[in-house]
Amino acid sequence: MANRVDHLGLRSAMADRLLPMLVGAMSFLAVLAIAGTIAAASLARQWQGDTGAALTVQVPASASAVGNTSRVQAVLGVLAATPGVTDARALSTPELDALLKPWLGADAAALALPVPAVITATWSGAGSLDGLRAALDEAAPGTLAETGARWASRVAALTSSLTASAAAILVIVALVAAAVVAVATRAGLAQRRDSIAIIHGLGALDADIADRFAVRATLLAAVGAVIGAGLAVPVVLWLGTLAAPFAGVLPQTASPGLPVALWVSLPAVPFAAAAIGWVTTQFTVRGWLRGLA
Amino acid sequence: MVRFENVWLKYRRAGEATLAAAPNVISDISFEIPDGGFRWLTGASGAGKTSLLKLMYLAEHPSRGRIDIMGTQAVRLNRRDMALLRRRIGVVYQDFRLLGHLSAYDNVALPMRLARKTEGQVKADVTELMRWVGLVDKMQRRPAELSGGEQQRIAIARAVVGRPKLLVADEPTGNLDDDQAERLMLLITALNRLGTTVVIATHNLHLVERYPAPCMEIAAGRLVAHG
Numbered sequence: 001m002a003n004r005v006d007h008l009g010l011r012s013a014m015a016d017r018l019l020p021m022l023v024g025a026m027s028f029l030a031v032l033a034i035a036g037t038i039a040a041a042s043l044a045r046q047w048q049g050d051t052g053a054a055l056t057v058q059v060p061a062s063a064s065a066v067g068n069t070s071r072v073q074a075v076l077g078v079l080a081a082t083p084g085v086t087d088a089r090a091l092s093t094p095e096l097d098a099l100l101k102p103w104l105g106a107d108a109a110a111l112a113l114p115v116p117a118v119i120t121a122t123w124s125g126a127g128s129l130d131g132l133r134a135a136l137d138e139a140a141p142g143t144l145a146e147t148g149a150r151w152a153s154r155v156a157a158l159t160s161s162l163t164a165s166a167a168a169i170l171v172i173v174a175l176v177a178a179a180v181v182a183v184a185t186r187a188g189l190a191q192r193r194d195s196i197a198i199i200h201g202l203g204a205l206d207a208d209i210a211d212r213f214a215v216r217a218t219l220l221a222a223v224g225a226v227i228g229a230g231l232a233v234p235v236v237l238w239l240g241t242l243a244a245p246f247a248g249v250l251p252q253t254a255s256p257g258l259p260v261a262l263w264v265s266l267p268a269v270p271f272a273a274a275a276i277g278w279v280t281t282q283f284t285v286r287g288w289l290r291g292l293a
Numbered sequence: 294m295v296r297f298e299n300v301w302l303k304y305r306r307a308g309e310a311t312l313a314a315a316p317n318v319i320s321d322i323s324f325e326i327p328d329g330g331f332r333w334l335t336g337a338s339g340a341g342k343t344s345l346l347k348l349m350y351l352a353e354h355p356s357r358g359r360i361d362i363m364g365t366q367a368v369r370l371n372r373r374d375m376a377l378l379r380r381r382i383g384v385v386y387q388d389f390r391l392l393g394h395l396s397a398y399d400n401v402a403l404p405m406r407l408a409r410k411t412e413g414q415v416k417a418d419v420t421e422l423m424r425w426v427g428l429v430d431k432m433q434r435r436p437a438e439l440s441g442g443e444q445q446r447i448a449i450a451r452a453v454v455g456r457p458k459l460l461v462a463d464e465p466t467g468n469l470d471d472d473q474a475e476r477l478m479l480l481i482t483a484l485n486r487l488g489t490t491v492v493i494a495t496h497n498l499h500l501v502e503r504y505p506a507p508c509m510e511i512a513a514g515r516l517v518a519h520g
Contacts, residue, residue, distance in 0.1 A: 195392050198392060199407065202380070202407055202451075203379035203381075203407050205372075205376045205377075206372055206376070
């Protein structure tokens with residue numbers, strides 16, 4: 001069929017406002033869901049790295065301050081000699097006071113409690129800490145060592161569930177978009193029932209008719225998706241600013257921008273909407289045409 | 294060739310669970326029209342003329358029986374081949390069935406465009422036919438801007454523009470004056486002489502007498518006379 005003539009009058013039969021608007025809304029949500037998925041995955045990697053790698057060693061206080069200092073030095077010596085342990089450092093008294101302040105108040109030192117010395121380090125070793133714990137206990141009996149592995153697994157579970165939720169939203173958005181296109185197509189079919197019956201009777205192939213509808217639906221869906229995705233960008237930027245502290249970015253000093261993965265994904269949204277429009281319309285129209293002789 | 298062999302037709306009506314419960318619209322009809330043949334189809338209103346024509350131009354499938362159109366067993370065809378066969382059949386509908394949003398020119402051009410003819414061919418053939426039916430000066434008008442007779446002439450032009458092998462017409466002269474009807478019949482007989490098989494349903498016995506040809510008479514869905 002010549003493309004210049006709108007044989008089925010689809011320019012007026014298929015909603016040129018409602019369909020792009022609804023697909024635009026779906027695309028807006030899709031971009032938010034994609035951004036959520038990417039952000040969750042990124043935070044998961046970062047948080048797991050931060051918490052999983054942190055090693056905390058507590059050296060219980062001895063009877064004399066001098067004695068504890070030698071115990072701390074002994075522990076630091078063991079840590080320095082242990083493969084996989086780096087950046088070992090004993091927290092200063094002000095740092096310890098700051099840590100205890102929420103529980104013991106501002107003048108914790110006045111309480112004269114036997115506060116353990118705390119050493120932080122980075123743990124990149126594989127396997128358990130049992131060997132290190134034994135060596136530390138030998139150097140300074142009562143010393144405790146712990147990594148953030150337990151917290152890291154909880155963070156991993158949380159971020160996995162966030163990623164799964166975002167992916168589920170994406171699937172639902174795609175299904176709703178398909179349903180919107182199908183409803184708009186069926187409305188167009190109902191409005192052009194007589195015209196379709198006429199050109200079907202004149203020998204139009206199912207593909208001739210389905211392609212006409214699909215081109216129209218695809219165009220409308222793509223336009224809606226471009227607008228919806230475009231409108232989502234500033235919202236994602238704003239949400240990124242809100243989430244900056246969780247990603248380790250100081251909000252007052254830096255803008256987090258958008259991850260490269262999101263910039264790459266954004267153009268895919270209109271293409272995906274167009275593909276949903278094309279496939280859904282083809283199925284809908286061809287199914288409807290099977291009702292004709 | 295058009296061949297019907299023990300053809301029955303029922304329409305399923307709203308509320309009827311099965312087709313079996315529906316009454317027969319066409320009952321056990323058999324006939325054969327050779328290539329290049331001409332037949333009148335007559336009968337009272339509601340006798341089944343339009344249903345018989347629908348079976349011929351493949352708008353309905355028979356409930357039972359066999360229909361061969363141009364040597365092809367129609368009901369066995371897949372959807373694509375059925376569409377391609379329809380392109381070789383010209384139809385003049387009783388109610389014209391023009392596309393209201395298209396111009397007269399685009400309505401007539403439709404079968405040629407469906408057949409993917411070049412726009413040059415389309416323009417030449419459509420303009421010639423529009424001249425023949427006397428509407429070359431109204432080619433860009435929409436059907437709503439034309440009289441009933443003019444719409445009928447557009448419908449006739451659309452039916453013959455693709456040079457069909459079978460032309461099926463349902464009361465094609467119903468809205469035409471005598472001069473226009475005469476002109477139409479000249480066109481149809483010219484096509485028939487060129488090899489197009491023609492079947493025309495009509496109430497106009499004057500026309501039947503004016504253009505003598507075998508007549509099929511239908512009553513209550515049965516073929517009561519053929520010859």
